[in-house]
Amino acid sequence: MKKITKSLFIFIMLVLLIFIILGYFVFVYVNTVRTDDIIMEIKDRVYLQEQHLEDLNQLDNQEEGQNNTGLKEEIDFQKEYLSKEKDMVEAYRQKDWSTILAKEIKDDEDAGIHSTNKIISYSTFPTAFTTETRYQKNKWLRDRGIPPVLPIGTSSWTTMYDVDFGDKRAEAFVKNQSTKYSSTGINFLSHVFKQLFHYVAPIFFVLLFGNMLTKEGIGKNGPIQLLQTQPIRLYQLLISKLAATMTITILILLCVSIFSVLMGTIFDRFGNLDYPVLIYETERSYHFITMGVFLLKVFIISMMVLLFCYSLLFFFSVITRHTLSAVGLTILVIFITHQWNEGFAESLIFSFTPFSYFSVTKVVTNELAVTLNNEYFTYPTGLIILGSYSIIFFLASYFILLKRSNAKK
Secondary structure, three states, X not given: OHHHHOOHHHHHHHHHHHHHHHHHHHHHHHHOOOHHHHHHHHHHHHHHHHHHHHHHHHHHHHOOOOOOHXXXXXXXXXXXXXXXXXXXXXXXXXXXXXXHHHXXXXXXXXXXXXXXXXXXXXXXXXXXXXXXXXXXXXXXHHXXXXXXXXXXXXXXXXXXXXXXXXXXXXXXXXXXXXXXOOOOHHHHHHHHHHHHOOOHHHHHHXXXXXXXXXXXXXXXXXXXXXXXXXXXXXXXXXXXXXXXXXHHHHHHHHHHHHHHHHHHHHHOOOOOOOOEEEEEOXXXXXXXXXXHHHHHHHHHHHHHHHHHHHHHHHHHHHHHOOHHHHHHHHHHHHHHHHHHHHOOOOOHHHHHOHHHHOOHHHHHOOHHHHHHOOOOOOHHHHHHHHHHHHHHHHHHHHHHHHHHHHHHO
């Protein structure tokens, strides 16, 4: 443990990680939509509508005495619309989220979200699934008094079922609106987990602990040979190395989490652990979980992914007895197997390979399982598969070392 904490390479890597998170926070902070941004958008619409209303009033004055019913109805409609827009400006200025969310909920209800005669869209945006989940999400936020991540509205919420957007420009607009960032502490932490895990974190930690075994002189006259002369068994040496690696990994991830939340809290606010996260189910069913539960699940399966990566690293360290070779082979296997897995994405075997679970956030939200129509591809299965393969590779490393040790006696 002392060797690890005094390592200059590890210190440099951790400093680099801090700067990466700082840079990413700047990006998220800049791209976070604020209430002032929404107010300016509404004011721009109000200005245009006021100009239009003025033109309508002038036209009405010119046609005075002609009793143009249609024109008067249009003027009344525009006045009502302007009044509602000005009310929204005030609501955003006061950060009256209850009023803002109530309007969104009412708009969905007026659009006939509960109507039995509504046209059901299965792939054209917004699908019935998207409309329903947006409605329920807004109700969740309103009932719990949680500020939404801006912007809100029809174009700001998409799901995996939205495939057809009509044309390229509409698709670009919707995707831009629905790609939302929040610099609050809790939400920024979720951004970090989504970006950090997949392949960034596994490669980072493999590089960080690449010489965990090889520096002990496996198969050579290194420190590990001296340790084996002590009343300590070989498996105890390996377990101690794994325990040290996992302990430091957990500490690093906890520090990253605390640092991310602290950054968001200082420059924005803490956020809400009760913020809803959509979980997909079969046959277009769904449910929501809190952001706190989501982050906990992501953290747990991320640790299992790293445990599996360490088992690969240990195995190749025992085979090659060389740090660069072990690290290179581990990273190479991760990439090659990822490409190989894509060819079997729709087969049953996909759910039983550990590399399939590296997209940790999509595993937790069940998006991959629904996309691939694979009922076995679940969060619990991922924990079991990652754990099982980790044990297999660690046992393989142990028996190879044991065989070499016995051969020297």
